[in-house]
Amino acid sequence: xxxxxxxxxxxxxxxxxxxxxxxxxxxxxxxxxxxxxxxxxxxxxxxxxxxxxxxxxxxxxxxxxxxxxxxxxxxxxxxxxxxxxxxxxxxxxxxxxxxxxxxxxxxxxxxxxxxxxxxxxxxxxxxxxxxxxxxxxxxxxxxxxxxxxxxxxxxxxxxxxxxxxxxxxxxxxxxxxxxxxxxxxxxxxxxxxxxxxxxxxxxxxxxxxxxxxxxxxxxxx
Numbered sequence: 001x002x003x004x005x006x007x008x009x010x011x012x013x014x015x016x017x018x019x020x021x022x023x024x025x026x027x028x029x030x031x032x033x034x035x036x037x038x039x040x041x042x043x044x045x046x047x048x049x050x051x052x053x054x055x056x057x058x059x060x061x062x063x064x065x066x067x068x069x070x071x072x073x074x075x076x077x078x079x080x081x082x083x084x085x086x087x088x089x090x091x092x093x094x095x096x097x098x099x100x101x102x103x104x105x106x107x108x109x110x111x112x113x114x115x116x117x118x119x120x121x122x123x124x125x126x127x128x129x130x131x132x133x134x135x136x137x138x139x140x141x142x143x144x145x146x147x148x149x150x151x152x153x154x155x156x157x158x159x160x161x162x163x164x165x166x167x168x169x170x171x172x173x174x175x176x177x178x179x180x181x182x183x184x185x186x187x188x189x190x191x192x193x194x195x196x197x198x199x200x201x202x203x204x205x206x207x208x209x210x211x212x213x214x215x216x217x218x219x220x221x
Contacts, residue, residue, distance in 0.1 A: 012079045022076035030071070031078045032063030032100050036091040044125035045100045049132040062129075064090075064097035101133055111138045115145035120186045128193045141190065144199040148183065 013021070013031075021029050034042045037060040047062030064086060066074060074084035090096045104112075114127045123146050127139045190197050 018076075018079065021078075026072050026075035029075065030065050030103055032065045032103075033086055034061075034063040036060070036064075036086070036094065043122045044129045045122075046126055046129035046133055047099060047101060049129055059094055063100040064094050065100075065103060067097065104130075104134060104137070110136060112140070114139065114141050117147055119143070119146040119148040120182070121149060124186060124189065127190065127195045131194050135194075138196075139194070140196045140198055142199060143197050148186070 021031075032045055034045060036042075040048070040057055040061050042061040044061070045063035047058045065071060066084070066086065070084070074081060077084050086097060112127075112130060114123050116123055119141075123141060127141050130137055131139050187197060
């Protein structure tokens with residue numbers, strides 16, 4: 001695994017995403033880091049909802065960006081420069097960093113598009129927790145630009161051709177080994193929390209989706 005090597009300095013951005021972000025004006029890009037506290041799972045870029053967690057959990061979860069003094073100088077160097085990561089002191093005291101929620105508020109962002117990995121954990125919690133903490137936020141997940149934790153598209157693998165017409169139980173031959181049901185549950189969670197799930201096709205963007213591009217894109221990993 002790459003993160004077991006002695007020269008590994010932190011999380012890597014996918015190369016094409018890194019190139020694209022580096023071309024953007026520095027003041028339009030925020031990179032947040034998460035998962036500092038072993039006591040809490042922190043899949044989401046947004047901290048855990050205020051209604052279901054204590055203050056310590058809220059301050060320990062979600063994503064955190066570098067302080068303004070370092071942010072601009074680290075543009076394009078996020079995964080190559082050790083000085084462009086939160087310090088150990090900042091990881092222990094996240095109040096020294098800027099959390100994702102405060103970034104949205106300070107920039108007046110009202111629309112958010114979420115993509116990346118994975119559809120049913122990091123992407124899902126980022127989208128839903130953002131809606132819980134910022135009910136006025138319009139949140140969209142672009143389904144074709146994210147992948148679920150189970151392998152393949154929702155409902156895959158359809159393996160009926162391997163089963164010779166037999167039913168091996170648990171939907172293995174007809175329902176992708178249960179992944180279709182899992183996908184339906186995740187989609188229901190999105191919708192019940194006011195998150196729209198869309199996909200773009202080879203056609204002009206609808207006015208609704210095009211309007212979202214004035215907001216913020218969040219890529220999870």
